[in-house]
Amino acid sequence: MNITRSAKDMWIYIITFIACIFVDSFYGQHTFLVRKILLLWLYIFLCFGYTVGTDWRNYEDLYTIAPDDLLLNRIYEQGFYYIVYIIRQFLTDYWLFVGILKCIYLYGVIRLVRRFTDKIFWVLAILMNYNLLFMLVDNPLRFMVASIFLIFSIDVILSKKYKKLLLIGVAGTFFHISIALCFLVAISPLALRQITKWPNSKLWILYAFTCVIGAFPSVLNSFGGLIAVYLPFLANKVENTYFVESISPMFTIGSLIMFFLFFIVLKYKESIIKAPHGDLLFYYTLIYMYLFRLLIIVPTGFRINIFFSIFFVIGLVYIISKRRPLLRLGIFGLLIITISKNLWDSYQFIPYTNSIYYIVTQSHLPRSQREDLNKIYYFQRTGKQVEERKFEIRN
Template identity: 25%
Template sequence: MALYYLSFCSAYAFIFIKQANKPAWLRIYVVLLCLFLCFGYMTGTDWRVYEDIYTHINFNNLFYNYFQEPGYYIYMLPFRFLNIDFFVFFIFTKVLCYITIVCKLITYSERFKYIGLMYFIPCYGFYLFIDNPMRNLIAVSIALYAVRFLVERKPIHYFIIVIIAMTFHTSACIMIPAYFYMNKDLSTKKIIILYIAINVLFANRALLALIISNVFGSIPYVAGKISSYIESSNTEGGGRVISLGFIIFFTFFILLCFYKSQIYKMKNGKIIWNGAITFLILYRLATTIEVFMRFQLYYMIFFVAGISYLTVFFTERSKKIYISYLLGLSVIGSNQIFSTWRYLPYTNYLTYAVKGEFPSYSFRSAYNPNNSPYKSKNKENKNNEK
């Protein structure tokens, strides 16, 4: 448990330590963080399904009993052909995604990188790398790589990469419209009207489901996906116009709109602000139908960078209060580790590799559900890979 808190509280401490701005200090921190986030062993949920698929790949009958997007399956094949251990393959993939996402976060957050890391780790990092929806994580990483071509206005490069991301997880389609507005000067008034309209209209779960079905229902595969997502969503989410989460994110929306012109003038300002606002708009949809949380992940880096940038607009005293407020939100975000067996007890692959002891699949699969102090609180995972 202490490791979870240490991972992001360290970033909070580094904000106020001048030496922490040295490149070597940052490198050591992100490497240690990688060892914690990416080398989890018996934690998480989806690895059980992925290991079973990986182990039972039949080169004489490819894609047998595999009905998801093909990109991940094709990506697995060379590793399986070389007989590489599943967890070596799995951790290698997580590390690649970690490097992509954290580098983008540091690039966009610039001198506020520790603030960004402090917020990102518990609010998104634990879920992405320890619970680990792998296909979604890979798709997010690929899509973030495509952003450079959005900035450079290279549509062919951009859309090819986004399509590749979609072969891992169809939710990457949310990045298609991004090319047409992410690097443009958007009207604050129109954004506010859109934000209000979405929060009022789409608080109704049935209405949102009807609109989505009418727009995408003509495509059988997509229609099937939508139907399964809506049926598995938490019905308690629909209709809640006001909640604590809404108030928190609405406050960020107001601050971002108020300081929009200043943020636009900063390096990568347009892409950060536009991406952060997209994230906040998707938040309303995610509270109504949970699967939209998957779409939010593609814009989380811009949101985290955006709220980190807000620090510059406060006085010295107010900055400390604001940063501490973000720390408080980070602590709240970390509470997910107490709601399920997925995170505790924490085990690390390296400790077993050093000993040369590798427990069986059945032992590993049952370890956390049987030994977590929070197993009685666990609910069926509604966010399993679809």
């Protein structure tokens, strides 16, 4: 019974993906109402998940039961805890609080995408695989809030005001310290943008190099050690979160698909370069694909790269929108396969439940009923137990 429920709930994600592809494939005035309804659905669906996700149990406790003095006396990432302290004084419902924050993030993503293309729904559909399911459904809340600073900095990035971008990055570290690494990568065009002018042969050699480096965890751990030495404020985060434990993810379906997409990006790179702000778009696309190879074996290390997935997907959409339908269908089909596998193999996403009814009626399900719902379904369909990481509310 629960396996059947899991399969049905998986189709909610897949149908949403297909609907986004369908709407942008037949763009026109007659689709205006349909587009508005689909956009509303995306906010409802992605931003108001209930029992889905990983860390909501910890954050709900933080929001509802943590004493004020523990929120006001944090030794790092104080900005997030101050926000929690202020907002919960007049908004007692944690699920409304987190839903609003998710809506702000999704709005920021859509705002960024519109700077480059009108194929909004194609981009959002593909981003479900590379960004949105993790950020909004799984929802690493502190990191998502810190990422809002980066996403809303798109105008600063496009105008190349990198000093201002660094200042915004400093503000973001008060919500999640590792966002500093994302901002450092965001300003890297100052030194590395010339790689966009390299011939494909050199870009392939660099890609092969990242694959080789990624096959030796000790190299990445040594690099992480250097970050901890020269950027001591990141030391704790690097040592506890971004050290390599295994190279098993190197040979997954997702990594093989990325290898294929790298070939597609280089073959049709002119479609990206000729786009508005095409040089920056191509640069961030390359950065995403190189970092994907390096960080795929680092537990949660992909977070450093997740902002740049937006540019990678925009670049990919520029390519497939100008190519034969067969290539387009092939890429969409591969993405459906990877999304389906990710949904089935993870406990965070199914069964899907939504919080809006419980927010409106203020009749939330008992914590005991919500706590292990997705874990139980996951065990029944895979036979595997979930070992969930806990973080302490106290300092």
